[in-house]
Amino acid sequence: MNGPGAPLLHHRAMTGADLDAVLALEVAAYSHPWSLGNFADSLAAGYLAWVRLGADRQLLAYCVAQPGFEETHLLNLTVAPAWQRRGHGRALLLALADWARARGDRTLWLEVRQSNAAGRALYSATGFTEAGLRRGYYPAAHQQREDAVVMRLALHPDAAGAPRGLV
Numbered sequence: 001m002n003g004p005g006a007p008l009l010h011h012r013a014m015t016g017a018d019l020d021a022v023l024a025l026e027v028a029a030y031s032h033p034w035s036l037g038n039f040a041d042s043l044a045a046g047y048l049a050w051v052r053l054g055a056d057r058q059l060l061a062y063c064v065a066q067p068g069f070e071e072t073h074l075l076n077l078t079v080a081p082a083w084q085r086r087g088h089g090r091a092l093l094l095a096l097a098d099w100a101r102a103r104g105d106r107t108l109w110l111e112v113r114q115s116n117a118a119g120r121a122l123y124s125a126t127g128f129t130e131a132g133l134r135r136g137y138y139p140a141a142h143q144q145r146e147d148a149v150v151m152r153l154a155l156h157p158d159a160a161g162a163p164r165g166l167v
Contacts, residue, residue, distance in 0.1 A: 009088075011095060014049035014062060016040070021059045022051065029078050032139045039064070042075070048099065052088055061088040065096055072100040074110040077119075084118070093126050101155045108155060111148035113138050120149060128153045 014022065019039050026033040042049055042064045052061040061079040065072050074096065079089045100108050111134060112119045128151040136145035 009052065009054060009060070009091070011050045011052040011092060014039075014043065014051045014064075016043060018051050018059070018062075019043075022062055025059055025062070025080050026076075026078060029081055031141070034076060042066075047075070048072070048096070050092060050095070052092055061092055063092045063096060065100075067100075067103065067105075070105055071107040071109060072096070072103070072105050074108060077110075089122050090126060093122070097126075097153060097155060106154070106156050108153040110151050111137060112151060114147045114149050120151075123151050123153075126153070 019036060022039055023033075023036050026039075039049075045066075048063075048065040048067060050063050051059055054060050059080065060083045062076070063074065063078075064076040065074045074093075077089055077092060097108055108128075109131075110123065110128070112123060114133075130149055131152045132150040134148040134150060137148035138146040140146040
């Protein structure tokens with residue numbers, strides 16, 4: 001995305017000063033958004049949280065991930081609706097996978113709504129595979145619940161010789 005004549009894009013750590021803009025984007029993107037408290041708690045807990053900014057410092061996307069033992073769990077990846085399908089989600093995923101790999105993680109995990117075809121396609125295109133289903137994981141309209149597809153990205157070969165993801 002950063003070729004000649006293209007706007008300079010970058011990501012950096014999310015801070016408390018970003019939370020109003022992050023929440024506004026979250027509310028614009030989802031029918032059941034995270035709350036301000038969810039983001040503030042993630043920052044306070046020391047989770048990895050990045051914002052992706054355009055040349056004008058406009059918030060284009062963000063992600064929040066929880067590091068664990070030899071794994072990281074992507075909790076939220078959101079691209080502003082007007083900026084979707086332009087490589088911003090992929091750029092954050094690749095950066096997150098590199099960060100997790102440098103930590104020595106073996107796996108990157110996430111859940112995605114079963115109905116989120118665009119998200120599932122992005123994750124599949126970046127090497128994630130479906131690992132299971134969490135029934136009734138997400139809130140949905142009219143007091144219903146929606147299943148989540150659990151996806152994993154192998155970052156390093158395991159003892160069984162599983163292929164590395166995003167290498």
